[in-house]
Amino acid sequence: MKTPHRDEVGIGQELPPLRLPPVTRTTLALFAGASGDHNPIHIDSDFAKSAGMPDVFAHGMLSMAYLGRFLTQWAPQTQLRRFSVRFAAITPVGARLTCTGKVTELTEGDGEALARLEIGVIDDAGEVKLVGEALVALA
């Protein structure tokens, strides 16, 4: 994959969105094992209900992992310098998520040209699940 070049990246430029299949219980079970996050609130409906939740819900880190895929389809992973998010809302089973992002600043750091990206994950009702920021080194 080619690293985006500073001359080809402009402020306001949108990254190609990444649309995900609906979140299933299977996804959550697999993600619990793969990620090492075994909190039963994401995989055990009985536990979730006893904790006052209507049902299990997705790990915030699942959405952040999707954002990682989204960022690394725009630029190779080796160009990623910083990646941060705030979790804004719970993602229930069945949610259809989309990762979006745009360039908000072109800057420099440690002698590199950097693009600052505003990134987010929304569901198909437009509710924001995650908002964040990434710094990507440009060619």
Added chain:
Amino acid sequence: MIDTKHIGLELPAATFEVEKGRLRFFAEATGETRPEYLDERAARAAGYRSLPAPPTFLMAADLDAGTTTMLLDTLGVPIERILHGEQSFTYHAPVCAGDVLSVEARISDIYSKKGGALEFVVKDSLIKDAQGQTVLEVRSVLVVRNPKEKAA
């Protein structure tokens, strides 16, 4: 309320080996299908030493070390009350399958909002390679939801 005396608490250091099988499992769980994340030859062709660890994968280094569970026990917080508030990663060097990493985590802040209804625990981890160079900085902010009667 969580006792702020725990600010600065260092959690026991741990090691984490980046395994190919775990990386493929993580790829499957996150719907990743690009060959450089699954196939060693494709990873090398893309310039990696072996399969690369995806941007958020190394949360597993913290989680496998059990430091989050330990932290909750130390602070006296039941797991069903926590939500993940914020997460950030600062990257210093690529991490690939075969790497053996060390994890050093500490509680760097504890604060409350909404009169104690919500408490925040900030954990900072440094992940270092076998040469002792920091490859990744990880910051996690956990939110603790307190029942009303406990709120100040």
